[in-house]
Amino acid sequence: MPAQFTVTAEPARDLIRxxxxxxxxxxxxQAFYAARAVEHAKLTCGPNRHLTLNDVSGMKVQAQDxxxxxxxxxxxxxxRSRRLAFVVSRTLARSQLMRALDxxxxxxxxxxxxxxxxxxxxxxxxxxx
Numbered sequence: 803m804p805a806q807f808t809v810t811a812e813p814a815r816d817l818i819r820x821x822x823x824x825x826x827x828x829x830x831x832q833a834f835y836a837a838r839a840v841e842h843a844k845l846t847c848g849p850n851r852h853l854t855l856n857d858v859s860g861m862k863v864q865a866q867d868x869x870x871x872x873x874x875x876x877x878x879x880x881x882r883s884r885r886l887a888f889v890v891s892r893t894l895a896r897s898q899l900m901r902a903l904d905x906x907x908x909x910x911x912x913x914x915x916x917x918x919x920x921x922x923x924x925x926x927x928x929x930x931x
Contacts, residue, residue: 803862805830809837811844815922816852818842818883823860831871842881853921854883857914858899859891872899887917 803824810819818841822834845852864872875881886908890899899910911917 806860807834807837809834809841811841813844813846816845816847816884817921818845818852818854820854820856821860822856822858823862825862826864826868826872828867828871831868831875835875838881850879850882850884852883853885853887855887855889855914855917855921857889857917859889859912861899885921887911887921889914889917 805822805824805826807820807822807830811817812819818838820838826834842852888899888908888910890910890912892912909917909920911920
């Protein structure tokens, strides 16, 4: 299944909503970087004050070079979110995500509604500790 993704900014909520599925190539990752930059430019909050909800439940197991690219993407300080939530399925792709997260603080959920509720809860930072 080829890669598909959407990146949508919700400036009123300081939220970036991402959905990713399929099998990514290096070209797909570059296209994702470009789409992410466009949507981040729409945010009105201060740098790194946004929230990110990324639904990767449709992701396939990725090649190791792609996992390394995602790791670099997550480590980029220019796009680091205040709080990061992933919607994941119970697959091998989940374990790849955990490796890509490396030292990033993030929470994983099995449904988008629970992830979004956690993201938008004012004291969620304390709950995540």
